[in-house]
Amino acid sequence: MEPLKDKQVSDKLYSSTPLSKKNFIHEHDLNEINERYKMFGPMDSGSFGVVYRALDTQYNVPCAIKLIRFPDQAIGDQTEIDAYLLEFRLLRDLDHPNILRLIEVFKNEEKLCLVTEICKGENLAEVLNKPENNYSEQEVAFIIWQLLLAVNYCHKHDICHRDIKLDNILLDQ
Ligand SMILES: Nc1ncnc2c1ncn2[C@@H]1O[C@H](COP(=O)(O)OP(=O)(O)O)[C@@H](O)[C@H]1O
Numbered sequence: 001m002e003p004l005k006d007k008q009v010s011d012k013l014y015s016s017t018p019l020s021k022k023n024f025i026h027e028h029d030l031n032e033i034n035e036r037y038k039m040f041g042p043m044d045s046g047s048f049g050v051v052y053r054a055l056d057t058q059y060n061v062p063c064a065i066k067l068i069r070f071p072d073q074a075i076g077d078q079t080e081i082d083a084y085l086l087e088f089r090l091l092r093d094l095d096h097p098n099i100l101r102l103i104e105v106f107k108n109e110e111k112l113c114l115v116t117e118i119c120k121g122e123n124l125a126e127v128l129n130k131p132e133n134n135y136s137e138q139e140v141a142f143i144i145w146q147l148l149l150a151v152n153y154c155h156k157h158d159i160c161h162r163d164i165k166l167d168n169i170l171l172d173q
């Protein structure tokens with residue numbers, strides 16, 4: 001059998017997921033983002049975008065906004081843009097205490113903004129880079145246990161993360 005191309009894999013994963021939360025998270029026009037969210041300075045950045053600290057003014061709770069700018073060659077090319085939408089399409093179907101919760105999505109033809117819950121702690125790469133951070137065996141086991149719960153949940157829903165690494169493991173305190 002021919003191996004599936006990335007896009008086909010994502011379509012398959014997306015269509016086969018049995019959860020229904022996707023019905024409740026809509027894509028809004030990026031112009032509307034200021035009606036509900038106040039954005040502050042950048043917290044960090046990854047390979048796809050910059051993550052900003054923000055406030056959900058409707059409920060007065062802090063949140064995070066990840067801003068992804070589509071590369072020039074992707075603008076107007078739906079196949080390319082679909083690759084960028086994959087993260088949000090997968091995330092909106094997941095509902096697990098150890099997986100970052102997606103709140104809303106805003107986009108226009110150039111940018112995509114994912115509004116998510118905020119993790120107050122640092123990512124594991126930052127934590128392990130500080131010599132003063134000493135974790136007991138029990139604390140490490142607890143972090144790994146939570147990670148495995150999240151991975152197990154994804155696998156049960158036919159989703160493979162493919163980028164589990166220290167920077168992508170966020171601590172909430
Ligand atoms: N919701 C969040 N709360 C706190 N920090 C975050 C949040 N999302 C991302 N970050 C920080 O931003 C970094 C990059 O985010 P990430 O989603 O991994 O971007 P990319 O997919 O581009 O690598 C993370 O390693 C983390 O330090």
Ligand SMILES: [Mg+2]
Pocket residue numbers: 046047167168
């Ligand atoms: Mg990352």
